[in-house]
Amino acid sequence: MSLLEITDLKVGFDTEDGHVQAVRDISLTLDEGEILALCGESGCGKSVTAMSIPRLLPPATTRLTGSIRLDGRELTTLPEPEMRQVRGKTVSVVFQEPMTSLNPSFTVGYQITEVLRRHERLSRQAANQRAVELLELVGIPAPVRRMKEYPHQLSGGMRQRVMIAIAVACSPRVLIADEPTTALDVTIQAGVLDVFRDLRDRLGTAIILITHDLGVVADIADRAMVMYAGRAVEQAPVAELFARPRHPYTLGLMNALPSAAVNGRLAEIPGMVPSPLSDPDQCAFHDRCRFAQDDCRASRPPLERQGDDHLAACFHPGGQS
Amino acid sequence: MILRIDNLVKHYGPVRAVDGLSLEIGEGEVLGLVGESGSGKSTVGKCVLRLTEPTAGTIELGGRDITHLSRRAMRPLRRDVHMVFQDPFSSLNPRFTIERIVAEPLLRHKVTDRREVAGRVAAMLEKVGLRQEMRKRFPHELSGGQRQRVGLARALILEPKLVVADEPVSALDVSVQASVLNLITDLQRDMGFSCLFITHDLSVVEFLADRIAVMYLGKIVESGPTAEIFAGPRHPYTQALLSAAPVADPARQRERRRIVLGGDVPSPMDPPSGCRFHTRCPLAYDECRTSEPLLNDPRGSGHPAACHLVTADRVPDAAK
Numbered sequence: 100m101s102l103l104e105i106t107d108l109k110v111g112f113d114t115e116d117g118h119v120q121a122v123r124d125i126s127l128t129l130d131e132g133e134i135l136a137l138c139g140e141s142g143c144g145k146s147v148t149a150m151s152i153p154r155l156l157p158p159a160t161t162r163l164t165g166s167i168r169l170d171g172r173e174l175t176t177l178p179e180p181e182m183r184q185v186r187g188k189t190v191s192v193v194f195q196e197p198m199t200s201l202n203p204s205f206t207v208g209y210q211i212t213e214v215l216r217r218h219e220r221l222s223r224q225a226a227n228q229r230a231v232e233l234l235e236l237v238g239i240p241a242p243v244r245r246m247k248e249y250p251h252q253l254s255g256g257m258r259q260r261v262m263i264a265i266a267v268a269c270s271p272r273v274l275i276a277d278e279p280t281t282a283l284d285v286t287i288q289a290g291v292l293d294v295f296r297d298l299r300d301r302l303g304t305a306i307i308l309i310t311h312d313l314g315v316v317a318d319i320a321d322r323a324m325v326m327y328a329g330r331a332v333e334q335a336p337v338a339e340l341f342a343r344p345r346h347p348y349t350l351g352l353m354n355a356l357p358s359a360a361v362n363g364r365l366a367e368i369p370g371m372v373p374s375p376l377s378d379p380d381q382c383a384f385h386d387r388c389r390f391a392q393d394d395c396r397a398s399r400p401p402l403e404r405q406g407d408d409h410l411a412a413c414f415h416p417g418g419q420s
Numbered sequence: 421m422i423l424r425i426d427n428l429v430k431h432y433g434p435v436r437a438v439d440g441l442s443l444e445i446g447e448g449e450v451l452g453l454v455g456e457s458g459s460g461k462s463t464v465g466k467c468v469l470r471l472t473e474p475t476a477g478t479i480e481l482g483g484r485d486i487t488h489l490s491r492r493a494m495r496p497l498r499r500d501v502h503m504v505f506q507d508p509f510s511s512l513n514p515r516f517t518i519e520r521i522v523a524e525p526l527l528r529h530k531v532t533d534r535r536e537v538a539g540r541v542a543a544m545l546e547k548v549g550l551r552q553e554m555r556k557r558f559p560h561e562l563s564g565g566q567r568q569r570v571g572l573a574r575a576l577i578l579e580p581k582l583v584v585a586d587e588p589v590s591a592l593d594v595s596v597q598a599s600v601l602n603l604i605t606d607l608q609r610d611m612g613f614s615c616l617f618i619t620h621d622l623s624v625v626e627f628l629a630d631r632i633a634v635m636y637l638g639k640i641v642e643s644g645p646t647a648e649i650f651a652g653p654r655h656p657y658t659q660a661l662l663s664a665a666p667v668a669d670p671a672r673q674r675e676r677r678r679i680v681l682g683g684d685v686p687s688p689m690d691p692p693s694g695c696r697f698h699t700r701c702p703l704a705y706d707e708c709r710t711s712e713p714l715l716n717d718p719r720g721s722g723h724p725a726a727c728h729l730v731t732a733d734r735v736p737d738a739a740k
Contacts, residue, residue, distance in 0.1 A: 140593035254684045284456035286681045289664040314666030317673045337670045355598035356668055357627040365602050368595035371563060
């Protein structure tokens with residue numbers, strides 16, 4: 100049994116414009132010590148999928164069905180007081196923007212020890228000591244001094260490290276990192292990715308990494324799921340995915356990278372993402388796909404096995420007719 | 421030369437955003453100005469457009485010194501240089517139609533014949549790949565990629581000699597980014613403008629730029645032809661930058677030697693003595709802490725670097 104099992108997850112939101120279906124039928128598993136990348140472009144549902152796990156979506160307007168089991172325990176129906184024990188302790192989150200997710204009026208030390216005192220019931224002194232260790236773990240120099248500083252006194256990379264320190268304070272089984280390096284400079288990004296790798300290696304933390312950056316996926320993930328219009332269109336171990344992308348959208352993303360230019364031209368993906376308000380029974384990518392045929396418009400291709408541990412939702416994987 | 425910047429300095433109070441920078445852009449040339457946050461790259465762009473007053477140095481546009489021109493004297497020259505901004509959401513007036521936004525530079529430069537304006541706007545929209553029915557739309561009705569096309573149309577309608585583009589594709593998704601980058605390439609080739617392309621994204625400049633200048637803490641540390649910089653970076657910072665950007669190929673990425681820089685970028689309020697990179701450079705030695713290396717090109721190959729370790733027969737290797 101996997102550490103985390105998501106089955107047939109559907110998430111929608113009631114909005115002024117009607118019901119927006121952000122996630123449609125996502126199933127995935129995550130093992131201990133595994134780094135799974137959720138990738139895709141804006142609005143594909145990658146963040147909503149991940150934020151369903153700690154239930155960080157607005158409860159009043161969110162319509163969620165399906166099952167999320169962590170260590171065999173169903174999270175979707177867990178009473179809120181118990182969920183609070185899971186959040187921050189078993190499952191924790193690192194957000195993209197470290198400036199807005201740290202509280203500007205408390206010291207770094209306070210914000211780390213708060214978690215430890217709440218979840219681990221540590222004394223003030225023990226929590227302080229542990230907090231210094233955590234800052235060391237994420238590679239912050241002079242941690243004792245940093246404890247007394249406020250977020251505005253830290254650089255972006257240091258703030259993101261503090262966020263990670265808070266997120267891993269209670270040794271979570273699952274760490275969700277939502278575009279954790281997108282706001283960071285590339286020389287800082289490399290160091291932050293090393294921190295994730297190190298956590299996985301030393302503590303066996305399972306990580307869900309939400310990213311649009313295929314370079315980051317190639318660097319750190321074990322497995323990747325590519326999402327499009329709320330669905331998984333492809334899933335495979337990373338080496339396999341990059342060597343043999345089966346879904347035309349995955350292929351399109353890879354070919355659209357500036358580094359993939361051929362004769363000074365980039366491969367474009369024509370057209371636009373379909374509206375999340377409707378969901379006809381056809382391939383959501385068909386009108387942008389150069390391999391599309393009549394069957395792609397007639398029904399929706401299911402996510403099917405394309406080889407060992409490789410799934411794709413396409414009637415013409417790799418462009419075959 | 422379309423643009424010549426000589427020893428430009430721009431201080432915002434105590435912040436030394438640009439601290440002695442020189443560069444040139446030739447006719448029809450695309451120069452990629454690369455740097456991380458706080459390097460001062462955007463400030464250079466703002467100085468070129470005179471959106472901010474340079475503290476010292478000179479800026480020549482088409483051979484004319486524009487550093488201290490009054491607003492009024494600057495006005496006719498604004499035909500020749502235009503800007504494309506990063507954020508296509510906040511750089512377009514939400515109350516104007518697309519037609520009005522794109523026509524604005526024409527009106528400012530006294531092109532008022534209604535038929536001529538409409539004709540030039542229609543032609544420009546076609547050039548940037550926007551359908552004519554977009555003319556009556558408002559910015560909020562457009563996607564990010566379409567808005568960036570509007571930004572390009574507005575910047576190019578007066579057929580400027582120089583376009584300053586500050587991170588024009590950074591807010592876009594990869595698939596949209598690809599089409600905007602192709603468009604910029606096409607427009608640049610057809611219209612022949614020169615371009616100062618400011619970005620943090622190395623893969624974008626590798627695709628687009630003829631030449632690259634790398635900035636660190638308000639100064640250029642290395643410049644040269646794009647292919648040469650990528651094949652043989654000379655400055656340890658450029659080497660670190662190139663090695664840190666992950667490539668979308670797991671087999672290759674996991675084999676690469678990476679140079680992980682210690683510490684953080686120092687504050688531009690109090691830049692380090694000597695070489696500004698010495699606090700993070702794995703190769704720094706005593707001289708780097710005390711004496712500032714100047715850009716030098718010992719082989720005369722148009723590829724200077726500001727590092728004491730770059731000599732005629734030796735290039736440092738920060739990965740060692």
